[in-house]
Amino acid sequence: MTQVTSDRRTGVSGPVAFSTVGLPEEQRVELWESHNADALIGLRCRTLTAPVLEATEINVQLDRIHLARVRGSSHVVERDLTMIRQRPAESVALFFNLAGEAFFYHDDGVRTVQPGQMLLCDADRPFMRGFSQGLEELVLKVPRDVFADVTGIDRLARPLVMSFAAGANSFAHALARQVGAAARDQDPDPAEEETLLELVAALAGRRRVDGLSGAHRAAALTFIDQHLADPALSAVQVAAAVGISTRHLSRVLAEAGTSVPKHILGRRLETARRLLEKPAATSMTIAEVAHHCGFTSAAHFSTAFTTHFGERASDVRRRAVAARAIPLQ
DSSP, X not given: OEEEEEOTTTOOEEEEEEEOTTSOGGGHHHHHHHHHHHHSOOOEEEXXXXXXXXXXXXXXXXXXXXXXXXXXXXXXXXXXXXXHHHSOOOEEEEEEXXXXXXXXXXXXXXXXXXXXXXXXXXXXXXXXXXXXXXXXXXXEEEEHHHHHHHHXXXXXXXXXEEEOSTTSOHHHHHHHHHHHHHSOSSSOOOOOHHHHHHHHHHHTTOOOSTTOHHHHHHHHHHHHHHTTTOTTOOHHHHHHHHTSOHHHHHHHHHTTTOOHHHHHHHHHHHHHHHHHHOGGGTTSOHHHHHHHTTOSOHHHHHHHHHHHHSSOHHHHHHHHHHHHHSOOO
């Protein structure tokens, strides 16, 4: 089953979803292989303990690079020399493991990839991957010439595994979040290809500060979102996490028309508003909401909220309480 969506905000064609669920059981593996060969990377597939394959893939094709989100029951995939000759990918692949331990067998050895780890490899060198506990991952496919252009790496000597969990590599973490936000079936975010490529360049080890403003900004904003509840969050802390100076951090955010304090305040207020609007969260007091979002003073929060949104936090809470009180028909 294939479904094409479009972004109502831009009118641009959005994610394309394919699923084996509902297809004839005896044809699922064949159709899954055919879909992947056309949409992502050609692979041979076989199931393990599951009697039939249940798999879903969401694909987003940008100008030069391809994004995907893949979920599936336990299975093994293989890309051998015959498949590579028949279906050359001519790309570098980044697999971000979200759930379930996976193994990766390659002529360089065997690697185990845990949730929160990313595997970077040349898609045209033979490999086998296995998912005994099922699969949930994000994929970024970058043409080899584009990868070489942005990273300066003409050939990947061996596969690389690195963590993209919060607190590890800030560029890998920001990249995973951006790919995940774009490759989802519900309200996907438009992907910025240049920023994604800058993040790839940064995590691949390119050290030049110039030309990586988008990567630094994305990593900084991701770090801020992950630490909004910390009242001590500061430009010094954000810059240290990204590995740049506070001066450069100020410059890259100024290019986007904001600053560290302004962005932190705005994100805290937006997060607080969403929380106040949730009927299920009405048990929290407004002061508790403020504290949860990193405000140390309820009075400061109330003033900033009214200034930013043009209405009081208590008014937003009152509507949420009223919505919760409406009986279901």
